[in-house]
Amino acid sequence: MTMFGESGAGPRVSSHLTGAVGTFLFVMLCGIVGPIFLACYFLLDLPDTEWMLWTGLGVTLLDVLIGAGLAWMRYRGGIRSDRLRATGVRGIAEVTSIGQTGVEINNQPLMTLGLRIGGGGLVPFEVNTRKVVPIFQQPLLYTRRLAVIVDPDTQEFEIDWEATASVVGQGSSAGFSAGDTRTVADRLSSLDDLHRSGALTEDEYRRARDRIVDEL
Structure with missing residues (x-):
């Protein structure tokens, strides 16, 4: 792990x-x-x-x-x-369902998500949750694959939007990386973590790394 x-x-x-x-x-x-x-x-x-x-x-x-x-x-x-x-494990969440609650927190929509989480040596599990999803990050949901950080003991998790944007890349839909303000080194480091954990295949890792390097 x-x-x-x-x-x-x-x-x-x-x-x-x-x-x-x-x-x-x-x-x-x-x-x-x-x-x-x-x-x-x-x-x-x-x-x-x-x-x-x-x-x-x-x-x-x-x-x-x-x-x-x-x-x-x-x-x-x-x-x-x-x-x-600080203590979590990198994984990948497959989005199985997306819904709107009609509620906004700090002008950002609260959405219902069905997720299947696994990878990185994690025991796969499914969860239905409510998450505040920034408007500019919502297109990432429809790629159906999100980078997450998980506590393997409690199954608490959070979506890593910046790492997700790096994995998906801008080629699939404009604006995916609009909120990723990290340096290229930080983005590559996140990819390396995902790859080492087993959350990304070799092909996914190589394509994502090539996209980031091409921005230099």
Whole structure:
């Protein structure tokens, strides 16, 4: 099994905290009408404004709960992602089903996915899950093969969109690598990890490597 070393944990945790705080502040900004009602109630001498107090309290409390929940989910997700990348095994997920939930998180759609995960010495397993799929990454779903990082003990996993873009290449559909900002060396390293783990065949590895090298 191919394992991944952990480095720079401190800066990543700090980054996750910053992102979580940013998410909380964004939610509070979107619900600013609550604090506005409270300010009007306490600062302005207006008749019949008791409704502003209770409405302001209710909206503000709801914003705090939603903001705290989303911030915690973002922070926990970041820590989980770091753990998987530090100790996980590379594999390939075959997409068996794709569906829409009609829900968006941070303006990105939450989708239902059926996946069959294997490769890299993993015991194959199937899972139905909900994942936030960035809009510019959605074409990758229809290649039906995604690079994943898996905890073989718990079967927790995450989709590695950047590695998937490297494997699929731009020849199949325009824009697949739009979100891959890694260096060529990093992309080749991901391919090597997938190849060593057995998740990629020799032919898949060679074609993907040739595509990346051709970009130099």
